Amino acid sequence: MTGSPLSYLSSAGPAAKPLTQLAWGLGGISIAVTVIVTLALVAGIWRRRPPAPAGAFALEPGASPNAGLAWIYVGLGLSVPVLAACTVWTLFVLGQVMHPASKPQLTLEVTAHQWWWEVRYMDPVAGRVFTTANEIHIPTGQPVRVVLSSPDVIHSFWVPKLAxxxxxxxxxxxxxxxxxxxxxxxRGQCAEFCGLQHARMAFFVTAESPAEFNAWRDRQLAPPAAPTDATVAQGSELFAAHCASCHTVSGTPAGAIVGPDLSHIAGRATLAAGTIPNDAAHLSAWISDPDAIKPGVLMPKAPLSAADRAKVVAYLQSLT
Ligand code: HEC
Ligand SMILES: [Cu+2]
Incomplete structure (x- = not known):
């Protein structure tokens, strides 16, 4: 249960750990309260009043109509301090996760779109800013600042293991x-209903050692290699004609930002916000009819023959 990717009952970092502890704590208290109340109820049913003599008033002789009131004070005396402690604990946890222990060195600007995530890696040097989508890489052991915006509707950024x-x-x-x-x-997931494909608006955060992260970042900064193979070159021309109105491939004239940046699409494990694996068969199926895979998606079908589609797929697979 705690091992499943979207479980918040286990955590992998300091922004999530206090929340995990709170979830276990409040969960445990709720279960204890339910058990205590149930036992008290069962005991009350078990210890019935002695039957009243026939024709007598239903109250036991000598019983005050307020009998039992003492138990209400016992209940209040037990629950008020526990609820107050839960409130204080929750406020304390909110304070703990508000700010990281050290100032983040890395800032990501994440833009939530219907139904994918644009991720911009900020850098003080303008030439070292780049954009990717749906698969975020971060270095381990340091806080990463995430600045969130949306051009369309309300979404919610949620990586349960990390925050x-x-x-x-x-x-x-x-x-x-x-x-x-x-x-x-x-695994991350949009956590606020945002339309038809809200459920297929996942993303991934890959945490790797700072050295591996820097190597990944350098690969993202370099434009993809120019086509050397004839099929790939034809694929790049078809891409320029049919896809460049929405997508960017750095180092080429394709510079539109309606859809995800595809400069290094071959380096991603999944397509369309974690919807399908990234391989030749799925790329081809996606291009031929994205709506069949993600109904309502804001990418149209490409009017390409099977042969041309294979060339575009070869081009996309060259974008490492
Ligand atoms: C009208 C704009 C538009 C056009 C034209 C378009 N796309 Fe897209 N594309 C999108 C959008 C929007 C998405 C994001 C879909 C989603 O995941 O919800 C997308 C997603 C993709 C993805 C998945 C990217 C990722 O990061 O997972 C690939 C691959 C792709 N498009 C390839 C192509 C190719 C190849 C063409 C040309 C044959 C093309 N697209 C034409 C808008 C477009
Ligand atoms: Cu959503």
Whole structure:
């Protein structure tokens, strides 16, 4: 249960750990309360009043109509301090996860779109800023600042193992942070209903050692190699004609930002916000009819023959 990717009952970093402890604590208290109340109820049913003599008033002789009131004071005396402690604990946890222990060195601008995630890696040097989608890489052991915005509707950024939810609201910039203590691939999910494909708006955070992260970042910064193979070259021309109105491939004239940046699409494990694996067969199926895979998706079918589609797929697979 705690091992499943979206379980918040286990955590992998300091932004999520206090929340995990709170979830176990409040869960445990709720279960204890339910058990105590149930036992008291069963005991009450078990210890019936002695039957009243025939024709007598239903109250036991000599019983006060307020009998039992003392138990209400016992109940209040037990539950008020526990509820007050839960409130204080919750406020304390909110304070703990508000800010990381050290100032983040890395800032990501994450834009939630219907139904995918645009991720921009910020850098003080303008030439070292780049954009990717749906698969976020971060270095382990340090906080990463995440600045959230949305051009369409309300979404919510949630990586349960790394941090609590943060809403992404049009016209508002919300800021959160994530941190992974250990390398791994952590699943994220849009956590605010945002339309037809809300369920297929997942993403991944890959945490790797700072050295591996820097190597990944350098690969993202370099434009993909120019086609050397004839099929790939034809694929790039077809891409320019049919796809460049929405997608960017760095180092080429394709520079539109309606859909995800595809500069290094071959380096991603999944397509369309974690919906399908990234391989030749799924790429081809996606291009031929995205709506069949993700109904309502904002990418149209490409009017390409099977042969041309294979060339476009070869081109996309060359974008490492
Ligand atoms: C009208 C704009 C538009 C056009 C034209 C378009 N796309 Fe897309 N594309 C999108 C959008 C929007 C998405 C995101 C879909 C989603 O996941 O909800 C997308 C997603 C993708 C993805 C998945 C990317 C990822 O990061 O998972 C691939 C691959 C892709 N498109 C390839 C193509 C190819 C190849 C063409 C040309 C044959 C093309 N697209 C034409 C808008 C477009
Ligand atoms: Cu959503």
């Amino acid at each position: 609590g939810k943060m809403d992404v609201i049009p016209g508002v910039t919300n800021v959160t942070w994530i941190q992974a203590s250990a390398p791994g691939r952590y």
